[in-house]
Amino acid sequence: MEQNKIICISCPIGCRMTIQSKDGKITSIIGNACPKGIKYAEEEFINPLRILTTTVKVIGGELPLVSVKTEKSIPKRLLLKAMVEIAKIEVKAPVKIGQVIKDYLLGTGVSLVATRNIKRVDSNLFS
Amino acid sequence: MKLEYDLVIIGGGPAGLAVALEARRNTVKDILLLERDKYLGGILPQCIHNGFGVQYFKEELTGPEYAGRFITKLKDCQINVKKETMVINITSDKRIIAINRDDGLLHIQSKAVVLAMGCRERTREAIAVPGSRPAGIFTAGTAQRYINIEGYMPGREVVVLGSGDIGMIMARRMTLEGARVKAVLEIMPFSTGLIRNKVQCLDDFNIPLKFNHTITRIEGGKRVEKVTVAQVDKNLQAIPGTEEEISCDTVLLSVGLIPENELTSEAGIKLDPVTRGPIVNENRETEIEGIFACGNVLHVHDLADFVTEEGEIVGRAVGEYLKGNRKFRSQPIKIFPGDNIAYVVPQHIDFIVPGRKKIKLFMRVKKPEERVKINLIDDKGRVLTAYKKRIVTPGEMVSVFLPEVLLDDKLKNITISIKRD
Amino acid sequence: MKTDVVIIGGGVIGTAIARELSRFNINIILIEKEDDVAMGTSKGNSGIIHAGYNDDFNTLKGELNIKSNPKFDKLCADLKILFKRIGSLVIGFSQEDFRKLKELKENGEKNGIENLEIIRGPKLFELEPNLNPQAKYALYAPSAGIISPYKFTIALADNAVINGVKVLLETEAKDIRIEEKQVYGVVTNRGLIETRIVINAAGLHADEIAEAAGDNFKINPIKGEYQLFDKQWGNLVNHILFPIPTKLSKGILVAPTVHDNLLIGPNSYWVKDKDDPATTKAGTEEVCEGARKLVPNLPHQDLVASFAGLRADIEGRNDFIIEASKKIRGFINVADIESPGLSSVPAIAEMVSGILKEVVKEISPQLELNCQDDFVETLVEQPKFADYLDKTGEWQEIVEKDTDYGEIICRCEKVSKGEILRAIHQPLPARSLDAIKRRVRAGMGRCQGGFCSPKVLKILSEELKISPLKVSKKGPGSEILKTKTKEIIKETGVKFKDEVRV
Ligand SMILES: Cc1cc2nc3c(=O)[nH]c(=O)nc-3n(C[C@H](O)[C@H](O)[C@H](O)COP(=O)(O)OP(=O)(O)OC[C@H]3O[C@@H](n4cnc5c(N)ncnc54)[C@H](O)[C@@H]3O)c2cc1C
Ligand SMILES: Cc1cc2nc3c(=O)[nH]c(=O)nc-3n(C[C@H](O)[C@H](O)[C@H](O)COP(=O)(O)OP(=O)(O)OC[C@H]3O[C@@H](n4cnc5c(N)ncnc54)[C@H](O)[C@@H]3O)c2cc1C
Ligand code: SF4
Numbered sequence A: 001m002e003q004n005k006i007i008c009i010s011c012p013i014g015c016r017m018t019i020q021s022k023d024g025k026i027t028s029i030i031g032n033a034c035p036k037g038i039k040y041a042e043e044e045f046i047n048p049l050r051i052l053t054t055t056v057k058v059i060g061g062e063l064p065l066v067s068v069k070t071e072k073s074i075p076k077r078l079l080l081k082a083m084v085e086i087a088k089i090e091v092k093a094p095v096k097i098g099q100v101i102k103d104y105l106l107g108t109g110v111s112l113v114a115t116r117n118i119k120r121v122d123s124n125l126f127s
Numbered sequence B: 001m002k003l004e005y006d007l008v009i010i011g012g013g014p015a016g017l018a019v020a021l022e023a024r025r026n027t028v029k030d031i032l033l034l035e036r037d038k039y040l041g042g043i044l045p046q047c048i049h050n051g052f053g054v055q056y057f058k059e060e061l062t063g064p065e066y067a068g069r070f071i072t073k074l075k076d077c078q079i080n081v082k083k084e085t086m087v088i089n090i091t092s093d094k095r096i097i098a099i100n101r102d103d104g105l106l107h108i109q110s111k112a113v114v115l116a117m118g119c120r121e122r123t124r125e126a127i128a129v130p131g132s133r134p135a136g137i138f139t140a141g142t143a144q145r146y147i148n149i150e151g152y153m154p155g156r157e158v159v160v161l162g163s164g165d166i167g168m169i170m171a172r173r174m175t176l177e178g179a180r181v182k183a184v185l186e187i188m189p190f191s192t193g194l195i196r197n198k199v200q201c202l203d204d205f206n207i208p209l210k211f212n213h214t215i216t217r218i219e220g221g222k223r224v225e226k227v228t229v230a231q232v233d234k235n236l237q238a239i240p241g242t243e244e245e246i247s248c249d250t251v252l253l254s255v256g257l258i259p260e261n262e263l264t265s266e267a268g269i270k271l272d273p274v275t276r277g278p279i280v281n282e283n284r285e286t287e288i289e290g291i292f293a294c295g296n297v298l299h300v301h302d303l304a305d306f307v308t309e310e311g312e313i314v315g316r317a318v319g320e321y322l323k324g325n326r327k328f329r330s331q332p333i334k335i336f337p338g339d340n341i342a343y344v345v346p347q348h349i350d351f352i353v354p355g356r357k358k359i360k361l362f363m364r365v366k367k368p369e370e371r372v373k374i375n376l377i378d379d380k381g382r383v384l385t386a387y388k389k390r391i392v393t394p395g396e397m398v399s400v401f402l403p404e405v406l407l408d409d410k411l412k413n414i415t416i417s418i419k420r421d
Numbered sequence C: 001m002k003t004d005v006v007i008i009g010g011g012v013i014g015t016a017i018a019r020e021l022s023r024f025n026i027n028i029i030l031i032e033k034e035d036d037v038a039m040g041t042s043k044g045n046s047g048i049i050h051a052g053y054n055d056d057f058n059t060l061k062g063e064l065n066i067k068s069n070p071k072f073d074k075l076c077a078d079l080k081i082l083f084k085r086i087g088s089l090v091i092g093f094s095q096e097d098f099r100k101l102k103e104l105k106e107n108g109e110k111n112g113i114e115n116l117e118i119i120r121g122p123k124l125f126e127l128e129p130n131l132n133p134q135a136k137y138a139l140y141a142p143s144a145g146i147i148s149p150y151k152f153t154i155a156l157a158d159n160a161v162i163n164g165v166k167v168l169l170e171t172e173a174k175d176i177r178i179e180e181k182q183v184y185g186v187v188t189n190r191g192l193i194e195t196r197i198v199i200n201a202a203g204l205h206a207d208e209i210a211e212a213a214g215d216n217f218k219i220n221p222i223k224g225e226y227q228l229f230d231k232q233w234g235n236l237v238n239h240i241l242f243p244i245p246t247k248l249s250k251g252i253l254v255a256p257t258v259h260d261n262l263l264i265g266p267n268s269y270w271v272k273d274k275d276d277p278a279t280t281k282a283g284t285e286e287v288c289e290g291a292r293k294l295v296p297n298l299p300h301q302d303l304v305a306s307f308a309g310l311r312a313d314i315e316g317r318n319d320f321i322i323e324a325s326k327k328i329r330g331f332i333n334v335a336d337i338e339s340p341g342l343s344s345v346p347a348i349a350e351m352v353s354g355i356l357k358e359v360v361k362e363i364s365p366q367l368e369l370n371c372q373d374d375f376v377e378t379l380v381e382q383p384k385f386a387d388y389l390d391k392t393g394e395w396q397e398i399v400e401k402d403t404d405y406g407e408i409i410c411r412c413e414k415v416s417k418g419e420i421l422r423a424i425h426q427p428l429p430a431r432s433l434d435a436i437k438r439r440v441r442a443g444m445g446r447c448q449g450g451f452c453s454p455k456v457l458k459i460l461s462e463e464l465k466i467s468p469l470k471v472s473k474k475g476p477g478s479e480i481l482k483t484k485t486k487e488i489i490k491e492t493g494v495k496f497k498d499e500v501r502v
Helices: A035-046 A076-087 B014-025 B063-076 B140-150 B165-176 B195-205 B262-266 B304-323 C012-021 C060-079 C095-110 C122-127 C149-162 C203-212 C231-236 C281-294 C342-363 C392-401 C417-425 C433-440 C453-464 C487-492 C495-499
Strands: A002-007 A016-022 A025-030 A053-059 A065-070 A090-092 A100-102 A112-114 B004-010 B031-034 B050-052 B080-082 B086-090 B095-100 B104-115 B119-121 B137-139 B157-161 B180-186 B209-211 B213-219 B226-231 B244-247 B250-253 B257-259 B291-293 B328-337 B341-345 B348-351 B358-365 B369-378 B383-392 B398-403 B413-420 C005-008 C028-031 C088-092 C117-120 C137-141 C145-147 C166-168 C173-179 C182-188 C191-194 C197-200 C219-229 C240-242 C253-256 C262-265 C303-314 C321-324 C331-335 C408-410
Touching: A002 A035, A002 B195, A016 A035, A025 A035, A053 A076, A065 B140, A076 B165, A076 C487, B004 B014, B004 B304, B014 B031, B014 B063, B014 B304, B050 B063, B063 B304, B086 B262, B095 C392, B104 B304, B104 C392, B119 B140, B137 B140, B140 B165, B140 B250, B140 C453, B157 B165, B157 B213, B165 B180, B165 B195, B165 B250, B180 B213, B291 B304, B328 B341, B341 B413, B358 B413, B369 B398, B383 B398, C005 C012, C012 C028, C012 C149, C012 C331, C012 C342, C028 C149, C060 C145, C060 C149, C060 C342, C088 C095, C095 C117, C095 C137, C117 C122, C122 C137, C145 C149, C149 C166, C149 C342, C149 C433, C173 C203, C182 C197, C197 C203, C197 C342, C203 C219, C203 C303, C203 C331, C219 C281, C231 C253, C231 C262, C253 C281, C262 C281, C321 C342, C331 C342, C408 C417, C408 C453, C417 C433, C417 C453, C433 C453
Parallel strands: A053 A090, B004 B031, B004 B104, B031 B080, B104 B291, B137 B250, B157 B180, B157 B250, B180 B209, B328 B413, C005 C028, C005 C197, C028 C166, C088 C240, C197 C331
Antiparallel strands: A002 A016, A016 A025, A053 A065, A065 A112, A100 A112, B086 B095, B095 B104, B119 B257, B213 B226, B226 B244, B328 B348, B341 B358, B358 B398, B369 B383, B369 B413, C088 C137, C117 C137, C173 C182, C182 C191, C219 C262, C219 C303, C240 C253, C253 C262, C321 C331
């Protein structure tokens, strides 16, 4: 019998949960205040996933960067690899909130989408 | 330009936006929102991480997305907005002076005023970190603005002081952008931020979080070169012999937020010494009738969702106030923080509201405790009602309901206390 | 490069001398190793214009302080900086203290100060309601005043520049070129400046400069630490409050500043490093404890800044050195200018002017020193939004002429963009965030630049036409930003991968 203590990050409440497992199989999960906790614990046990939020360079925009996120969570182990990939991307202004900046990020099938609008300007002194 | 309004809102963050929308829904006609920045949304456009909206929209959004939803709605409501306009003075009779490039100085008279100016970050000086004064010392929010909005990295090797949410979020953000975050130091024996942020911002990236530790000295002539770190004792004093040097070029401070309270106190509004925001009743109305406050200018919130909720309370309250049909209790009920409670908002209950079932009270605890009861106690020491909580920590705002049925005429004071269950 | 006079050091002494000498028809260069003037002792001090009862009139300190004190009203009015003659009180608690106060008073009267008064009883608390209730006596000197020492220095420099002085910043004197016991030039990091007269006003480093010219004295730095409280507390005291002075120092004082902050400090102890004005925990505690003896209730929760300054002390010598070198022609020392150096500024400058005349007679009798008839004595008053909060109509007119005055950049000190642009383009221009802060106070308030520094950085980058990455806090090496977002991860993303728990 093994015991793992984890904290659910699916919402700001942050339930403290205990996963009991035997031979790599979950036998019980306790401590969650809602069903989302169960799903989180299961994923965390097998393949931890995270949403990645960062920025992407914008050409010709009112600001030099647009904030972005992965539309769904991606494996935690890919976070930094994804950052290196994303550092190479440049998008042209204007950018619309929800616009797909890159699909199939690192072959995950998850796309990177803009989380704000960026207007176009003719010149940007500060970038 | 028009200089008389029913409602002027100062600040276009989530608090101000919620007030504007809710006031419009409550038939307030002439609304003006003043914002000093170029964009609406307050602090949210730079909070590019997710974790917003889980309570309010029942989905997980990033800061810019959360703000974006309200900004879009605002556009549909034809509310007057003046951006890049800084309010510099409010008087107790609700005259507002603001300034911008195009109009110069504006003198505006309003029937109701809402303070929604947010908060500012505590600085190195506020916590008196000794040492030299080189470049490379930033508050976490300023660093966040440089990285996420302006597009510049303020450092490569970082030590974060304070485990507040912004500090932890910035530790992750800088790590993701390739900087090395060598440690996050927390002088208390517990984190002052949300627990989920410790997990996903620090633990995920193996960033050490050292409790009971602080920076005792910053060194460097032109740029930060290193910091001396030491363990502290129960009285938060450095323990000799535990010092350790960490080389770094940047120190990020996440040592607390303070309500942006200049305008508030200049208007002659009394502040709560703990929240450092105004003292308010259940409508979030300050001691000056018709001047309301919500969001971080009132007390520092950890969740934008609660800010929105508070803004909506004010939006409705402004509607009632302008209609002028409010009914006061014969005497207000004062609410006091008791054992392990730092503060409670609202600080008093003033009105009789037909049909109201309960009043939500927001509070912060002083230290973490597990398996507790939150007791609401009357003047005579009787427990009016109690709530069980598995865990309370200073980083997470706690809320409980005060049922209307308990509020009889004779009740003068309520004390809220935390007791081991 | 060639000139008639080189002044080394852009502290209050160097800039005051530069302004005084700019009355003459000669070419003057002032060199300063930092990126702005007032980066040394002249920025970290108490900013008190002393009445002059402390020192003996037979010393230069005593004499020059007494001579200077009455000149500050006009000088500051000319330079358009604040000077407030609020008076000082030296506080006594015992019979013993009372005797010392009487001695001070007698010394002051010998020096010619007429209006000194010993106060006791209830009147003391009428003057200072927040004074320690145990206080019994005070020596009251109405002629003492307060000034902002760095604003004073900058204004002196501005005025000197207007009158033709060339100020070279980031220019460090490395050596003095001497031939046959006559000064020939100053070797700097930017090359040689040929000159036959050098004035050594290098503050803490004056001994090194003097050594290059063959004069020997050694300067030991004595540190003094301060704490500054929020503007709402400036009225906690009405006068400058001193404890009974010791041989070493005037002690830890409590005073308002001209900008309505409350200042406490300094302590005093010898240190090794001449360029390290770091504050310490022990120092902070010492200063607080010292100040509490005068005013027990200090607003510790509203601290906005702590800082330190270094006094230039020559062991065994308790007076200024202001003289032409006896060994080298053309070399003038203005050294060991410890307290009351600031209070003695006008008279020091005049004295150096007199010495210069002598030196000129000696080394080039044919040169005639004449006053320029177009000497400009006054600076033009520059409007500050913070001064117009109750005169908004007048500010409206200013904004209508120039919309930059309608954009507020620093919320705490209420500084408009127009004022910041002015600081970047004034005679002695600001080139860094700290230089802007000293000129117009942007970043000096409660949030200490948290809100306005990104904005000021942007304005500096636009006005100076440099990349934001080049904008610094206080000169090269102190740049605020490291690189553009994305650049580090591009270089190192893979390297740190191992450190992530995946
Ligand atoms: C780094 C960080 C991370 C956070 N993470 C989360 C999270 O993950 N999830 C979550 O739910 N919440 C989070 N929060 C909390 C939430 O964002 C804040 O509580 C919320 O933004 C507060 O809203 P507000 O409207 O009171 O203040 P603000 O958002 O600060 O808005 C105040 C506005 O008023 C304007 N203003 C101020 N003074 C004046 C004046 N004199 N004249 C005109 N305008 C003025 C300001 O420019 C600003 O736009 C985070 C906060 C921070 C700082
Ligand atoms: C703690 C403290 C409190 C004080 N309080 C008071 C007071 O209340 N009243 C009062 O009257 N006086 C006071 N004084 C004294 C007063 O501050 C000094 O007398 C005065 O500032 C000295 O000015 P300065 O120009 O000689 O030195 P500085 O301001 O140090 O100027 C010297 C300049 O020379 C530059 N420099 C050095 N070496 C070189 C080089 N090689 N090349 C180029 N530039 C160089 C330095 O960078 C510096 O800018 C106080 C002093 C201290 C330390
Ligand atoms: S289990 Fe449910 S309530 Fe608890 S943290 Fe996870 S999502 Fe939130």
